Amino acid sequence: GQNIDQPTEMTATEGAIVQINCTYQTSGFNGLFWYQQHAGEAPTFLSYNVLDGLEEKGRFSSFLSRSKGYSYLLLKELQMKDSASYLCAVRDKDYQLIWGAGTKLIIKP
């Protein structure tokens, strides 16, 4: 079967750095996505990785290792507005997205 694993919940302090991990086992691989979802709202796109390595976009970075079936999302200089769920999704051999259950990130002042 296909599986995406990520921690259920994490807590971090405003101004700090947090790393959210995602491991996957899927039928084929055609890219990995990270989305942000605030409570009661729709998911919004954060990043896309298809090759190994780090993609940086402002305060957010995403890393991919295809050989290890592993990705992480790194959030720097945390702000209260970063409190949200972060969803990892892998595009499989049929080009459909397989979603993890999401990691709820709680930011404390």
Added chain:
Amino acid sequence: IAGITQAPTSQILAAGRRMTLRCTQDMRHNAMYWYRQDLGLGLRLIHYSNTAGTTGKGEVPDGYSVSRANTDDFPLTLASAVPSQTSVYFCASSDGSSNNEQFFGPGTRLTVL
């Protein structure tokens, strides 16, 4: 319209009733998707459409049907609602580019009693 809209925002429905959730996008995206999101589970794909006139089944299609008569609209129908279909439903679209980012509508919160 800007992006994707869904209607209704929320709905309480008696079991056995028929219900259609509406989804409209104005981005001229070819692909559209319907997901359900339940606590503790990832988004699960119900049905999808890669282009107008075609549809396909996702991971959890039973009890749901879709149609894609044109590019903009992708309604989801529950023929005879059951309590297990209580969920938040998201419609999404993508343009089929290399990263195939999906854009999501605001969601419909459906409760089946």
